[in-house]
Every structure is written in C-alpha cells, then in structure tokens.
C-alpha cells in the first residue's frame with residue numbers, strides 16, 4: 001500500500017514537472033498499468049512521456065465508449081468528443097429504421113465498433129468501415145475481433161467510399177475525416193505533430209478537401225443514403241455548412257455542439 005502510494009506520488013510529481021495535462025488522472029492510469037504489466041519499466045515510460053509522446057500511445061490503448069481500443073502510430077487517438085457522435089448516431093439509427101451503417105475513415109474502428117456493440121442484436125444491421133490506411137485497418141480488425149461478440153464489420157481499404165457496395169435498405173454514413181486546415185495543422189502541439197498520423201488530421205488548405213470528395217462520391221453513387229453525420233471543427237463550421245448546401249441543396253442540416261460546447265458535428269438529412 002505504502003509502496004503504491006509513493007509510486008503514485010512519484011509519477012504525479014514527474015507529470016507535474018513536465019506539465020503533462022490532466023496529471024492526476026494519468027498518474028493513476030500509469031500506476032495501475034505498472035501494477036498489471038509487471039515487465040514494463042517506469043523509467044522507460046517517463047522517457048517517452050518526456051519526449052511528449054501521448055500516454056495513450058505508450059499504453060497502446062484508449063478507452064472509448066466504455067471499451068478498450070488498441071491503437072498504434074498508424075491510428076489517431078480517438079477523442080472523447082467523438083463519443084457523442086456515436087450516441088447521436090445510435091439514437092438516429094434506432095428512430096429512423098437505418099439498416100446499413102458506413103464509417104468512413106475508421107482509424108482504430110472506434111466509431112463503428114462502438115455502434116455495433118451498442119445497437120440491439122435482434123435487427124440485422126450491416127456495418128461497413130473504410131480507411132485508406134491498411135495499417136490502421138489492421139488495428140481496427142483486431143479491435144473488432146476483441147470487442148464484438150456476434151456482430152461483424154466489413155472492413156474495406158479504399159479511398160473514402162469508393163468500393164462500398166450498393167445497399168438495399170436505408171443507409172447512414174458517418175465520417176470523421178481529416179479536417180484541420182494545413183496552416184493550423186502545422187501549428188499544433190508537438191505531441192500531435194510528432195506522434196499522430198498526419199494522414200488522419202491534415203484536411204488540406206481549407207480543411208474541407210476530404211469532405212468535398214466524400215460528397216462527390218455520395219452524389220455519384222446510388223447508396224440509398226438517408227443521412228450523413230460528419231465531425232468537423234468550429235473554425236470551419238460555417239464553410240462546412242456551405243459546402244453541404246452546395247452539394248445537397250435540398251438537405252436538412254443541423255449543427256451539434258460537443259461536450260466542450262464547441263460546434264463540432266453536422267447532421268445532414270438528404
């Protein structure tokens with residue numbers, strides 16, 4: 001007991017010294033991790049954190065919607081804000097008889113796997129997830145195997161929704177694509193620039209490069225798409241709305257704030 005407390009105190013002091021955010025919570029997580037992973041070394045962990053590597057990459061996993069997801073240098077660290085997107089979509093799917101769910105740019109698979117585990121078993125949903133990164137999809141597949149008991153996700157390595165098949169029933173597309181304008185991306189904190197994949201974050205000059213292409217693909221395909229939920233950010237929220245209206249002039253668009261009260265999600269009913 002005494003040993004554990006002095007270890008916790010030591011970790012907390014180290015995190016405070018390097019000004020690591022949320023030091024109190026992270027110190028507890030590191031202490032628990034060291035208790036479970038007997039072979040891991042406190043000094044090694046301190047070295048990596050000192051180099052500004054996010055704790056989630058050191059641990060190799062993150063808790064998202066109450067499940068533990070494996071992550072790697074090829075996947076973004078799923079953010080807590082995105083959990084809200086999952087809960088909004090779950091409610092929409094259940095109320096609107098959605099049968100097919102497509103998660104575009106799935107990364108570690110956090111959105112589609114969380115939805116699959118939250119939705120009831122008695123409805124035969126089809127779950128699809130795409131990513132252009134083969135390496136990210138490898139991690140997503142492992143997460144699917146570990147977290148999902150009966151439901152299956154079909155994983156596609158493809159550019160946005162290029163190889164997603166045509167569906168019969170009503171379809172929901174969810175996309176958390178790279179949306180940070182390049183100039184803003186280049187000014188992000190070192191922990192992001194050094195460790196998180198640029199492919200997951202840099203949305204091109206205006207941050208909208210991927211959403212433009214996704215909307216073009218949706219228009220060109222007959223997917224039976226009833227609605228689209230996207231994640232974006234407040235600095236490009238107005239432009240994101242304009243873009244949606246340009247591609248889908250008759251759609252009903254609703255902005256949704258995240259848990260930090262920032263404009264973050266857009267719901268598009270076609």
Ligand SMILES: C[S@@+](CC[C@H](N)C(=O)[O-])C[C@H]1O[C@@H](n2cnc3c(N)ncnc32)[C@H](O)[C@@H]1O
Pocket residue numbers: 075076077078079082104105106107108109110111130131132133136158159160176177178179199200201210
């Ligand atoms: C912001 S991350 C989101 C990851 C995950 N959905 C989440 O919420 O944590 C964007 C993801 O889009 C993928 N991506 C980038 N360009 C893509 C493209 N052209 N087609 C499909 N996926 C792409 C990246 O590899 C990355 O996994």
